[in-house]
Amino acid sequence: MEVYFDNAATSYPKPPSVYEAINFTLQHVGANPGRGEHSLSQSANRIIFKARETIAEFFNIPNSRNIVFTSNGTEAINLALKGFLKPGDHGIISSMEHNSVVRPLNSLKNDGVNVTIVQCDKEGKLNPDYVFKEIKKNTRLIVLTHASNVTGTILPVEEIGEIAAKKGIPLLVDAAQTAGTIPIDVLRNNISLLACPGHKSLLGPQGTGFLYICEGFNLKPLIEGGTGSNSELSEQPDFLPDRFQSGTLNTPGIAGLKAGIEFINKKSIQTIKEHEDMLSKTFINKLKEINRVRIYGPLSIKEKTAVVSFNIKGKDSADIATALDEKYQIMVRVGLHCSPHAHKTIGTFPDGTIRVSFSIFNTVHEIDYFIDSLKVILN
Numbered sequence: 462m463e464v465y466f467d468n469a470a471t472s473y474p475k476p477p478s479v480y481e482a483i484n485f486t487l488q489h490v491g492a493n494p495g496r497g498e499h500s501l502s503q504s505a506n507r508i509i510f511k512a513r514e515t516i517a518e519f520f521n522i523p524n525s526r527n528i529v530f531t532s533n534g535t536e537a538i539n540l541a542l543k544g545f546l547k548p549g550d551h552g553i554i555s556s557m558e559h560n561s562v563v564r565p566l567n568s569l570k571n572d573g574v575n576v577t578i579v580q581c582d583k584e585g586k587l588n589p590d591y592v593f594k595e596i597k598k599n600t601r602l603i604v605l606t607h608a609s610n611v612t613g614t615i616l617p618v619e620e621i622g623e624i625a626a627k628k629g630i631p632l633l634v635d636a637a638q639t640a641g642t643i644p645i646d647v648l649r650n651n652i653s654l655l656a657c658p659g660h661k662s663l664l665g666p667q668g669t670g671f672l673y674i675c676e677g678f679n680l681k682p683l684i685e686g687g688t689g690s691n692s693e694l695s696e697q698p699d700f701l702p703d704r705f706q707s708g709t710l711n712t713p714g715i716a717g718l719k720a721g722i723e724f725i726n727k728k729s730i731q732t733i734k735e736h737e738d739m740l741s742k743t744f745i746n747k748l749k750e751i752n753r754v755r756i757y758g759p760l761s762i763k764e765k766t767a768v769v770s771f772n773i774k775g776k777d778s779a780d781i782a783t784a785l786d787e788k789y790q791i792m793v794r795v796g797l798h799c800s801p802h803a804h805k806t807i808g809t810f811p812d813g814t815i816r817v818s819f820s821i822f823n824t825v826h827e828i829d830y831f832i833d834s835l836k837v838i839l840n
């Protein structure tokens with residue numbers, strides 16, 4: 462049997478309704494949304510609008526025009542960071558951030574942006590007081606991953622949101638590992654910018670993502686032209702979402718993303734989280750029984766998403782992952798997972814870990830197969 466345990470990279474499989482929505486849009490609504498008055502273009506436009514409305518409702522976003530579609534989470538984060546921070550600005554991030562945050566900030570450093578990395582503990586947990594202490598006069602942005610893609614550790618977005626609101630500093634949340642499994646309310650959590658891939662727990666296809674930009678937020682577009690609106694002008698439109706949405710949209714993908722969120726709504730986010738928690742708990746308990754296993758991050762299910770990172774003392778993680786794939790068709794991710802700072806934080810740099818990550822479609826039977834296969838490989 463084939464077992465896919467790499468859902469933190471991208472979820473697979475998708476719900477059947479997602480494949481249907483993509484196929485239907487490709488075959489029957491093939492026109493360019495927002496590039497014509499004809500009826501098929503209007504139909505495509507309606508798909509985009511409804512997808513935006515579905516996302517807005519899911520994250521309690523007051524106005525769906527504040528959602529800008531991107532091709533993934535990285536693009537959304539880049540737009541937020543490079544569109545906002547200017548020379549002389551200071552930003553605060555945690556030590557569990559993904560390279561999608563760290564790399565654009567690193568290149569912004571060359572333009573005079575200063576960045577403080579607040580250290581998390583060995584389990585990847587962040588003390589909000591440490592963030593508070595690092596706030597300076599010129600702090601313009603706090604950036605936080607909602608959960609680590611290495612350990613699954615959930616970071617205190619609510620507390621940091623309160624601090625950010627009190628200090629009048631915008632908060633950018635990277636929800637790559639939580640959107641679709643942990644409820645997010647941009648108003649209640651004081652989130653000014655929310656970056657989400659559509660292809661992970663939101664269950665949409667690859668090539669989808671979005672950035673929520675709160676009302677009145679002054680962001681500079683990174684790409685201009687081709688909005689289908691204000692064609693008489695040489696300047697980029699000044700209204701949302703067109704200001705940040707240049708070029709033909711991925712209508713089939715966005716239709717799939719909408720179907721993914723509708724699947725979550727139908728099942729309920731709580732049911733999905735409970736299923737994934739049950740899988741994580743079962744997996745951790747069985748893994749703990751294996752000799753010389755070291756699991757990283759919190760073991761308490763309440764404190765994590767369905768991501769488990771581990772190593773086995775004296776064994777090469779890459780060899781284990783290769784054997785799992787080649788001999789047993791079990792797909793896991795090994796290495797640094799694009800998050801070297803997170804691995805430095807938990808003490809697994811530069812070798813990294815074996816990472817297993819579950820979705821609503823994984824089963825206990827698959828976990829049993831994994832554990833049995835791992836035992837054979839280790840013997």
Ligand SMILES: Cc1ncc(COP(=O)(O)O)c(C=O)c1O
Nearest residue numbers: 533534535559561610635637658
């Ligand atoms: C925490 C985190 N942030 C950002 C990203 C980037 O998302 P994408 O692959 O959609 O660009 C990922 C993807 O793995 C992630 O795990």
